[in-house]
Amino acid sequence: MKPLKIIVLAKQVPDTRNVGKDAMKADGTVNRAALEAIFNPEDLNALEQALRMKERVPGSTVSLLTMGPGRAADVIREGLYRGADGGILLTDRKFAGSDTLATSYAISMAVKKMEYDIIIAGRQAIDGDTAQVGPQVAEKLQIPQVTYVEEIEKVDKGYLTIRRRLDNGVEHVKTPFPALLTVHSSASDCRPRIARNVMKYKHARTLTELQDTTEDYTKMFHDRPYLKIREMGVEEIGADVEALGLSGSPTKVKKIESVVFKAKEAKVVQSEDKDIEKLIVELIENHTIG
Amino acid sequence: MNNIIVYCETNGNSVAEVSLELLTKARNLAVQLKVKVEGILVGNDLKGLENQLFAHGANVVHKAEDPRLEFYQTLPHAGIVCEIMKKEQPQIGLFGATPVGRDLAPRVASVLKSGLTADCTSLEIGDHYEKKTDTTYKNLLYQIRPAFGGxxxxxxxxxxxxxxxxxxxxxxxxxxxxxxxVKGKVKSWKVEDIVGKDKFVVEIIERHVEDKKVNIKGSQIIVAGGYGVGSKENFGILYQLADVLGGEVGGTRAAVDAGFIEHDRQIGQTGVTVRPKLYIACGISGQIQHRAGMMESSMIISINTDSKAPINSIADYVITGDFAEVVPKLIRYYRKNSK
Structure with a gap:
């Protein structure tokens, strides 16, 4: 079979799962210092599925595409350590403030500059949990999508057979490619880093990162061109600036309320009806439930 | 024109619960906006289902039937929903945040270039003043949702x-x-006029219904029971509460060992560690091994007959009483007060 060109869409996210009561500052803003920047968990599940397809079809390549600030290059290095062949960082100040519609526009424009048979991403990112960017990229590329993927069961010429994990069961579908898939957390975990790849790629850098370092990488990059992580901005992808950032985002955040629970003495609630009702109303009002 | 449209999911012979909840909400919003509610039904042989929509407040039901649409498929459904929205020009479009709704809505939003907010927990109508342009927007839909891991x-x-x-x-x-x-109007749409054969490229080979995988780790709300719950049957009311609040049920090791609850729901040192937004401990004394698995929960409510149970020392709220009396009250007052 013809080798596959696979693009993995990955995002660097603050680790919103491993936060205790220090996640929020006293003033109600998010305490980012307490949150580690990680490879979005379901994007790792997607990477694993991509690497398995690569193993099944000899000669296939896996490239990561991530959009974010300069430090998001970590996501690309992490992917290289685990077996990906390359990656592109989509970064530009003009992307700032993009909602899912503007983000999917930027990503789809970048993808159009790449070659692909299959685009695969996590179902959703843990910072926003919207699950929108995958399907919207698929729509903008005019290709089919398969969401909630648990396993790619078969790769045939031009077709994938896929098992989807739904709320109340599973569904097996056959889709032609090019197609975009989003992978559910119930899929296999991603393999760990491969020591050989860590050695090979530990100096992989974007141009911006190189400018910020005092070390001279000139010779190393000349000898080992695969260390260069490509960056693309608005101009490289040929995007319309108006369709990006705040101007390209139909959704606006009107208000943010933090769900702050300060350490405090336990409140004692009587088991009388009126007291229980008061508690429930309080929990609904502060968005703990409902 | 300008109405509220609800995409109604079907499962076999009935309309999905979430769609009926949305119609109820839409009715309420429609009164405030002085507009009507419309429902969309897409499937095969939908005889009579529109009556469920009418019963929940739809004034108009858009129906698109085709033998090929027995089960949900992204491309044809998106094509049909977009066509209806383009023709009917609703001001609001609502979908359930289910695997179907979350697959369909972003695709539709991308075609219509409209803003979409995922997984809302509340919807309200309100105004907005934009300082930069000195513009006041009247009667917008406030889409309220948790973010950033809750x-x-x-x-x-x-x-x-x-x-x-x-x-x-x-x-x-x-x-x-x-x-x-009130009997509303049915408007039928011809599927073959809207979506071509090329939209049926993804083929469903097989489907089967399975029990949900237990995922207490990923749940934002956990109702947990200990040995004090007393029996497997008594755990039933905990499941009811978890269901109503959209959470999961967990248990202590003692409850698991006693056979009240399955092992994959065990919380604590030898089970899973959880950090939900809300942890409701029922009849749990709170040995250190259990506390280690749940003490980082954002909010802890302890229901226990023993006012000196160790768990109370880490609880935010302590209800001294029998869970069998308290839990039904929580359910009742949640139902009464939730929007």
Whole structure:
């Protein structure tokens, strides 16, 4: 079979799962210092599925595409350590403030500059949990999508057979490619880093990162061109600036309320009806439930 | 024109619960906006299902039937929903935040270039003043949702684009039938005129229904029981509460060892560690091994007959009483007060 060109869409996210009561500052803003920047968990599940397809079809390549600030290059290095062949960082100040519609526009424009048979991403990112960017990229590329993927069961010429994990069961579908898939957390975990790849790629850098370092990488990059992580901005992808950032985002955040629970003495609630009702109303009002 | 459209999911011979909840909510919003509610039904052989929509407040039901649409498929459904929205020009479009709704709505939003907010837990109508342009937007849909792993609650608006699209979580809104049935209008759409053969490229080979995988680790709300719950049957009321709140049920090792609850729901040192937004401990004394698995929960409510149970020392609220009396009250007052 013809080798596959696979693009993995990955995002660097603050680790919103491993936060205790220090996640929020006293003033109600998010305490980012307490949150580690990680490879979005379901994007790792997607990477694993991509690497398995690569193993099944000899000669296939896996490239990561991530959009974010300069430090998001970590996501690309992490992917290289685990077996990906390359990656592109989509970064530009003009992307700032993009909602899912503007983000999917930027990503789809970048993808159009790449070659692909299959685009695969996590179902959703843990910072926003919207699950929108995958399907919207698929729509903008005019290709089919398969969401909630648990396993790619078969790769045939031009077709994938896929098992989807739904709320109340599973569904097996056959889709032609090019197609975009989003992978559910119930899929296999991603393999760990491969020591050989860590050695090979530990100096992989974007141009911006190189400018910020005092070390001279000139010779190393000349000898080992695969260390260069490509960056693309608005101009490289040929995007319309108006369709990006705040101007390209139909959704606006009107208000943010933090769900702050300060350490405090336990409140004692009587088991009388009126007291229980008061508690429930309080929990609904502060968005703990409902 | 300018109405509220609800995409109604079907499963076999009935309309999905979440869609009926959305119709109920839409009715309420429609009264405030002085507009009508419309429902969309797509499938095969939908005889009579429109009556369920009428009973929950739809004034108009858009029906698209085709033998090929027995089960949900992204491309044809998106094509049909987009066509209906383009022709009917609703100001609001609502979907359930289910695997179907979350697959369909973003695709529709991308075609219509409309703003979409995922997984809302509340919807309200309100105004917005934009300082930069000195513009006041009247009667916008406030789309309220948790974000950032449940640490913040955001209100999102779409000032400029229409329809204002949102998906809404199942179980967070109340479902109510109309007291007097008003028969609405059915509008039929011809599927072959809207979507071509090329939209049926993804083929469903097989489907089967399975029990949900237990995922207490990923749940934002956990109702947990200990040995004090007393029996497997007594855990039933805990499941009811978890169901109503959209959470999961967990148990202590003692409860698991006693056979009250399955092992994959065990919380604590030898089970899973959880950090939900809300942890309701029922009849749990709170040995250190259990506390280690749940003490980082954002809020802990302890229900125990023993006012000196160790768990009370880490609880935010302590209800001294029998869970068998308290839990039904929690359910009752949640149902009464939730929107």
């Amino acid at each position: 640490n913040i609650v955001a209100t999102i608006i779409n000032p400029e684009t229409r329809p204002q699209l949102a998906t809404v979580r199942e179980g967070v809104m109340k479902r109510e039938e109309l007291t007097t049935l």
